[in-house]
Amino acid sequence: MSAGPALVSILRQGDTLVASIHTALDDSEMIRFQNDLVHQIGEHRARGVIIDVAALDVLDSFGSRTLRTIAEMARLRGATTVIVGIQPDVAYAMVQLGMGRMGAHTALDLEEGLAYLSSMRNRRRRAAP
Amino acid sequence: MNEQKTEDGQDTVVALDGHQLLPQLVAHLREHRDPLRDEWASRIREAHLLEAMTPQEMAAETTSVYDNYVEVLETGSVEALQHYARDLSERIIPRGVETHEVVGIVLLLRDVLARSLFEKYQRDFPLLNRVLDAYEPAANRIANTVAVSFVEERERVITQQQDAIRELSTPVLPVRERLLILPIIGVLDSERARQLTEQLLRGIRTHRAKVVVIDITGAPDVDETVANHLVQTVDASRLMGASVIITGLSPTIAQTLVTIGVDLSKMNTIGDLQGGLEEAERLLGYRVTRTEADDAS
Numbered sequence: 001m002s003a004g005p006a007l008v009s010i011l012r013q014g015d016t017l018v019a020s021i022h023t024a025l026d027d028s029e030m031i032r033f034q035n036d037l038v039h040q041i042g043e044h045r046a047r048g049v050i051i052d053v054a055a056l057d058v059l060d061s062f063g064s065r066t067l068r069t070i071a072e073m074a075r076l077r078g079a080t081t082v083i084v085g086i087q088p089d090v091a092y093a094m095v096q097l098g099m100g101r102m103g104a105h106t107a108l109d110l111e112e113g114l115a116y117l118s119s120m121r122n123r124r125r126r127a128a129p
Numbered sequence: 130m131n132e133q134k135t136e137d138g139q140d141t142v143v144a145l146d147g148h149q150l151l152p153q154l155v156a157h158l159r160e161h162r163d164p165l166r167d168e169w170a171s172r173i174r175e176a177h178l179l180e181a182m183t184p185q186e187m188a189a190e191t192t193s194v195y196d197n198y199v200e201v202l203e204t205g206s207v208e209a210l211q212h213y214a215r216d217l218s219e220r221i222i223p224r225g226v227e228t229h230e231v232v233g234i235v236l237l238l239r240d241v242l243a244r245s246l247f248e249k250y251q252r253d254f255p256l257l258n259r260v261l262d263a264y265e266p267a268a269n270r271i272a273n274t275v276a277v278s279f280v281e282e283r284e285r286v287i288t289q290q291q292d293a294i295r296e297l298s299t300p301v302l303p304v305r306e307r308l309l310i311l312p313i314i315g316v317l318d319s320e321r322a323r324q325l326t327e328q329l330l331r332g333i334r335t336h337r338a339k340v341v342v343i344d345i346t347g348a349p350d351v352d353e354t355v356a357n358h359l360v361q362t363v364d365a366s367r368l369m370g371a372s373v374i375i376t377g378l379s380p381t382i383a384q385t386l387v388t389i390g391v392d393l394s395k396m397n398t399i400g401d402l403q404g405g406l407e408e409a410e411r412l413l414g415y416r417v418t419r420t421e422a423d424d425a426s
Contacts, residue, residue: 084370086368086369086370088327088330088331088333088334088365088369089327089330090368091330091365091366091368091369092323092326092327092330092365094364094365094368095361095362095364095365095368096361100360100361100364100365100367100368101364102368106367106368106369106370107370108333108334108337108339108369108370108371109370112337112339112370
């Protein structure tokens, strides 16, 4: 499925997958990450995905488009995606480049992301008693 | 050095070259200091210059400007004058004295002194010519120095004030846990918008804010550029996981935005700051209740 050392760790926490990007990924690594993650969503029957980009000090247009694609694919496979840890400078650069809309929920950090997913879970539970 | 002899000692004067003329000239200006200064002061009054100053201040300033002026003529060193001019500017700029007034009074002094030299040497035209040759470059240099010092001082004050405004006008204020207010006061240009957004994003991270209320009551007018800056700020905040409420859109601004067709449909806007805070509290799950008033009425 993947070759070389993991540049991204994908951890399972209950029905949530937490993917942390540790270092800047080039385009092919980004694609590999996308495939791994979407594959694991099915494998673990995850309902929520958190992608932590706190270690990135730059996010190019391909990177943010891939994140958007992942969010959309995850949604089709039944999982909600939250992108967490976007740095102030990265956020500002992204809106400057017209990539201000991620197509996924964004949160300050991992903790906030988990809180958001659990509030979504509660809402679902209340909607379908 | 011509040896031409005329009556009553004028030969000595004629024999002087430019270097020796200036001391003589300075001596003359020192000797007639008071009448010349008064003449100058009355010319200033006639020209309606420096009206922001009281007569006493005028007298003091004209005396010291006069003395400085003559001293520079004597020594040829403009450094002392530069220092004095900067000092003077520092004192009179807050009083609303304009550049044209400062330049005006220095030029008036130059004219008054030139006129007096003219009067003194009018009988000997070649000598007058040489006196003016010595006087004019020095006088022009002085006028230049004073004007430049004044303008530099003014620019320094303006830069200082701009910095102060920039610092003051973008405070990011925490109101409650996880709730920030950003009041925007004054014109929002691209540079300020960038600075403001960066401060806000840093504030969001520091205070772990979930909701930000941006109040634009103090922004005089909002055009397309400003609106686009606001959209960017809102998007960037959302990327950091904070939602933004915009408050304080006046009817005029609302109309402008609708007319120019800026799409603010994705923005959460509320009429005034109070409403914005209430909405923010609702989003954060606060419920504000009033305690029983226990005043002894």
